Amino acid sequence: MAQTRMLKFVTVPRSMPEKRTADERTEDFGEIYQAYAAEKAAEQAGRCSQCGVPYCQTHCPLHNNIPDWLRLTAEGRLQEAYELSQATNTFPEICGRICPQDRLCEGNCVIEQSGHGTVTIGSVEKYLTDTAWTEGWVRPIAPLAERGESVGIIGAGPGGLAAAEQLRKRGVQVTVYDRYDRGGGLMTYGIPGFKLEKDIVLRRIAQLEAAGVTFVMNCTVGEDISFARIRETHDAVLIATGVYKSRDLGGPGAGLGGIVRAIDYLTASNRVGFGDEVPEYDSGELNAAGKRVVVIGGGDTAMDCVRTAIRQGATSVKCLYRRDRANMPGSQRETQNAEEEGVEFVWLAAPRGFTGQGSVSGVRVAKMRLGSPDASGRRSPEEIPGADYTEDAELVVKALGFEPEDLPKLWGTAGLETTRWGTIKADFRTHQTSLEGVFAVGDIVRGASLVVWAIRDGREAAESILTHFTAAAARVAAQ
Structure with a gap:
């Protein structure tokens, strides 16, 4: 076996993959980080301290075995490292790109806490899986035996896809229903290509299709098919719709043209990237080109919007957030990338209303x-009396977060219990809802959250559904 080369954090400095220059990367929607070379990945993985209590693993929602696959990477045993990383993570190449590692694994790395700079876990994870795809180590899904049970999954986002993969591995028949024309949910239409290039998502969906998962696209439950019909068709149902209802913003002038929702703005941009015809983009309604843009919000969606506006050729881009930088919910890494690309952050600023005649011309801001x-x-932010002013804007993007749709009402489903926040009420261990044989995962249960949490939920729900089938079979056998 290759000699272990670890514990180099004292002599080897932290080094992220190189970024393309701001001038270069703002000309397109390609990913901004270059790939590690094999030697660099091994070097950075070798900085891991192999600590006795791996806080990186503890703070990963999937509890990935990070120290061990870092060690294997440092030793050059890349296929073993990949196999270990994918054993607990359905989409490691996606998590390596979009997880907020600075708040999860890397932010809790022991050597980061000691002042040596965290191990670049996310970048190594991305390198491993990209290498695995190139080398052919990503094997097709091939169940050992087919089962007769069928599961209907509503939503082709990360939670639904993770459950589909786990169920299909066990031979369960899986059908995924989704309202969009492509699978992936927000990974496809919400997250810009400079963070997650779309072929990365689509090849996973192609892998599921090749494994026998049926995708029913352009299908809105409650309109094109009833929830009751899905329940009748399948032995179990998994609700993985995500949350798409945007939080709104009132105040004088809130109905002016040029004030748009983040989800509409990002979806239009991603559709243009696919080569789709997008009339709202062509007309300028959802296009920042030549405009002064103001984005309202401080989360990761706001970061996606400001960086998209820069790439579309906005004259200026400002991000208004009511708290300061230290209290913003978005990734500090993404904030830094946005600043490098020319975004101006206006901290401690909250919108009070909008000015304009027919179309927005400015945002009235309270300091x-x-x-x-x-x-x-x-x-908590408090308004400073008498400190209002106006930010000029021809396009305002509201990135204030998402709320759940009223699914029981939309689907005409009595008995599907929800919480006081409107999310589906589900057991936190089994993901079972109030309806027999109906499970729910991801943002529709948690509220707007991270892709990695949806993946965890989907994997856990798949195991619960299999247990549900076993229990049902036992009841039938006992009769």
Whole structure:
């Protein structure tokens, strides 16, 4: 076996993959980070301290065995490293690109806490899986035996796809229903290509199709097919719709033209990237070219919007956030990337209304200060009296987060219980809802969250569905 080459964090500095220059990368929607070379990946993996209590693994929602696949990478045993990484993660190449590692594994790395700079876990994970695809190590899904049970999955996002993969591996017949024309959910239409190039998502969907998963696209449950019909067709149902209802923003002038939702803006941009005809983009309604753009919000969706506007050729791009930089929910890494690309952040600024005649011409902004902490632990913003001013804008993008749609009402489904926030009520261990044989995962249960949490939920729900089938078979046998 190759000699172990670890514990180099004292002598080897942290090094991320090189980024394309800001001038170069803002000319297209390609990913901004270059790939590691094999030697660089091994070097950076070798910085891992192999600590006795791996906080990186503990703080990963999937509890990936990070120290061991870092060690294998450092030793050049890349296929083994990949196989270990994918054993707990359905889409490691996607998580390596879009997980907020600075808040999860890397942010809790022991050597980061000691001041040596975190191990670049996400970049090594991306390198491993990209290498695996290139080398042919990503094997087709091939169940050992087919089963007669059928599962209907509503939603082709990360939670639904993760469950589909796990169920198909066990031979279950799987049909995925989705409202869009392509699978992937927000990974396809919500996240820009500079963070996640779309062929990365589509090849996983192609792998599932090749394995026998049936995709029913352009299918809106409650319109094109009833929820009751899906329940009648399948032995179990998994709800993995995500949350798509945008939080709104009122105030004077809120109905002016040129004030758009983040999901509409990002979807239009991604569709253009696919080569689709997008009239709203061509007309300028969802196109930032030549405009002064203001994005309202401080999360990762807001970062996606401001960086998209830069690439579309906006005259200026400003991001308004009501708290300061230290209290923003978005990734600090993404904020830094946005600043490098020319985005201006206006901290402690909240919109009070909009100006314009027919179309927006400005955002009326109230200056804020931070008061006492709220329930989340962050200091609450308070308005400074008499400090209002106007930010000029021809396009305003509302990136204020997402809320769940009223699924019981939309689907005409009595008995599907929801929480006071409108999310589906499901057991946190089994993901079973109030309806027999109906499970739910991801954002429709958690509220707007991370792709990695949806993957975890989908994998867990698949196991619960298999247990449900076993119990049902036992009841039939006992009769």
